[in-house]
Amino acid sequence: MLHTSGQLLTIDVGARETRTESIDDVLESFIGGRGIGTKLAHDRLPFDADPFGPENSLFFTTGPMQTSNMSFTGRTNCTGISPLTDGLLSSNAGGFVSRNFADTGYAAVEITGVSDDLLAVHVSDDGVTFESIPKLSGATVPETDEYMAEEHGLGVDNLAVVGPAGENRVRFASIMTSENRAFGRGGLGAVLGSKNVKAVSFRGDSAPDVEVPATQMEIHREAATDDHIMKRQGTTSVTDLANEIEAFPTKYFERQSFDGAENINGDAVESKKYEKGTCSACAFACKLPTKDEERGVETEGPEFETVMAFGGNPMIDDVVDVMQSNELCDELGMDTISCGNAVSAYLEAEDEFGNAELVHETVEKIAHREGIGDVLAEGIDRFADELGVKNWTVKGLAFPAHDGRTLNGQGLSYATANRGADHMYAVFYSYEYPLVSKEQAMDPEGLDGKPPALVEKEDLMALNDSSIVCKFSRDYMNPERYEALFGADYDDLLDVGSRIVDLERHFNNQRGFDRNDDELPYEIEGFESALDEYYEVRGWANDGTVPESRLAD
Numbered sequence: 020m021l022h023t024s025g026q027l028l029t030i031d032v033g034a035r036e037t038r039t040e041s042i043d044d045v046l047e048s049f050i051g052g053r054g055i056g057t058k059l060a061h062d063r064l065p066f067d068a069d070p071f072g073p074e075n076s077l078f079f080t081t082g083p084m085q086t087s088n089m090s091f092t093g094r095t096n097c098t099g100i101s102p103l104t105d106g107l108l109s110s111n112a113g114g115f116v117s118r119n120f121a122d123t124g125y126a127a128v129e130i131t132g133v134s135d136d137l138l139a140v141h142v143s144d145d146g147v148t149f150e151s152i153p154k155l156s157g158a159t160v161p162e163t164d165e166y167m168a169e170e171h172g173l174g175v176d177n178l179a180v181v182g183p184a185g186e187n188r189v190r191f192a193s194i195m196t197s198e199n200r201a202f203g204r205g206g207l208g209a210v211l212g213s214k215n216v217k218a219v220s221f222r223g224d225s226a227p228d229v230e231v232p233a234t235q236m237e238i239h240r241e242a243a244t245d246d247h248i249m250k251r252q253g254t255t256s257v258t259d260l261a262n263e264i265e266a267f268p269t270k271y272f273e274r275q276s277f278d279g280a281e282n283i284n285g286d287a288v289e290s291k292k293y294e295k296g297t298c299s300a301c302a303f304a305c306k307l308p309t310k311d312e313e314r315g316v317e318t319e320g321p322e323f324e325t326v327m328a329f330g331g332n333p334m335i336d337d338v339v340d341v342m343q344s345n346e347l348c349d350e351l352g353m354d355t356i357s358c359g360n361a362v363s364a365y366l367e368a369e370d371e372f373g374n375a376e377l378v379h380e381t382v383e384k385i386a387h388r389e390g391i392g393d394v395l396a397e398g399i400d401r402f403a404d405e406l407g408v409k410n411w412t413v414k415g416l417a418f419p420a421h422d423g424r425t426l427n428g429q430g431l432s433y434a435t436a437n438r439g440a441d442h443m444y445a446v447f448y449s450y451e452y453p454l455v456s457k458e459q460a461m462d463p464e465g466l467d468g469k470p471p472a473l474v475e476k477e478d479l480m481a482l483n484d485s486s487i488v489c490k491f492s493r494d495y496m497n498p499e500r501y502e503a504l505f506g507a508d509y510d511d512l513l514d515v516g517s518r519i520v521d522l523e524r525h526f527n528n529q530r531g532f533d534r535n536d537d538e539l540p541y542e543i544e545g546f547e548s549a550l551d552e553y554y555e556v557r558g559w560a561n562d563g564t565v566p567e568s569r570l571a572d
Contacts, residue, residue: 051082093298114197182352279336328359
């Protein structure tokens with residue numbers, strides 16, 4: 020089976036010490052990326068670790084595809100205990116850092132401990148250096164990037180950094196790379212910030228020699244030549260469809276469609292796009308560099324989820340206002356979905372929907388934990404009762420778009436996902452809009468027959484996150500191509516994904532998670548029986564826990 024190679028590098032930022040060790044057995048069983056990150060975290064982190072404590076670690080990883088020339092492979096994984104959900108969580112970011120990470124020659128880099136002063140950690144194939152950077156305390160992401168360029172000749176594609184939000188332990192702070200790409204969901208930026216680490220850099224010339232089959236070039240050519248709407252509008256291309264079928268959360272989830280959607284939809288975003296944008300080695304080029312010269316706003320995006328979180332949910336119908344919110348989050352280092360929803364909850368409490376100026380002021384306050392921002396920085400699950408608003412989260416993670424009240428299988432996916440309400444954990448919505456072939460499409464209403472399909476999708480997405488292959492490769496990947504690329508039977512590859520999901524669930528079980536956490540803030544007919552079926556297909560107990568027998572290597 021194709022897998023990445025290299026050692027685990029552990030960096031204790033408190034002791035300023037490093038060590039390396041072989042993890043060949045993990046690599047052979049879990050491929051790379053999220054797989055090895057999850058396995059290492061499960062086996063090395065105390066089950067009762069404080070997310071902000073020195074015993075929590077962040078595991079940066081790539082997969083074998085990051086040594087290929089294939090489109091859809093410009094991604095890097097990060098795994099740790101989330102301060103937002105309190106469970107084990109993996110997040111992956113696009114951009115250009117993945118190849119520079121691979122060039123260090125390491126399969127995984129573990130950041131552990133807590134530093135006494137603000138640090139930059141520089142990782143290369145020559146070793147690790149620690150740089151004290153107190154002058155960057157409170158610096159934005161662009162300011163930190165600029166310093167690294169001027170002092171070290173490091174580009175944004177070498178860096179993983181946190182903004183003020185990470186330093187201030189905002190529970191949904193992101194780790195930013197390539198300036199505007201994010202390890203977004205779950206607050207891993209707050210974990211890095213809690214370790215007093217402002218930036219981690221990666222560079223070298225020691226990428227592992229991984230022989231990727233020629234199928235990679237077939238996929239790359241198709242990605243380059245296909246006329247796909249995402250090349251023009253990115254994920255915002257689904258905005259009108261979601262709004263039309265009432266799957267577009269609006270007015271802090273009170274409604275499911277937005278009258279002002281046409282002003283913030285794919286066409287509106289495309290009208291502000293000024294050049295193509297992509298990730299490392301990818302010819303699909305679905306990113307969205309946008310600007311508005313009149314108001315002096317320049318950003319990348321917004322993507323569909325941000326259009327919902329800073330458009331529909333706060334009822335903002337000006338695309339430039341949404342662009343500005345997007346850029347603020349990137350500069351300050353916050354997940355746009357969780358931040359936008361937290362701000363929308365505040366607008367609900369204050370009866371201020373549509374107030375774009377208040378939205379932007381509140382984003383700033385959250386990042387610096389000033390005034391009401393200190394409350395909102397804790398995340399909806401922790402402040403909902405205090406503000407008197409409904410708790411629109413699963414396992415503490417705020418909902419994205421693709422409303423499960425309309426797309427019922429996606430609703431089930433939000434409930435079962437170990438990360439909480441994360442649309443990318445299974446990408447089940449693609450079956451229900453549908454964004455797939457007629458043969459694969461499913462009726463969005465109801466849950467009959469969906470639990471087995473959901474299990475397979477979760478396993479496949481875990482495989483993608485381990486490879487690492489972008490989720491938007493779905494039109495170009497099929498079982499035969501997976502088998503050709505990885506030199507293994509498709510069912511064996513899905514089994515890798517299944518074992519990853521098991522390990523995540525088992526870790527979270529030890530932290531107190533069970534069936535009671537697989538719930539939704541709304542009703543779907545047949546939900547409990549579908550949950551029973553999901554557990555049965557997974558081989559889990561009916562209380563949502565993983566039997567120890569399933570963890571045997």
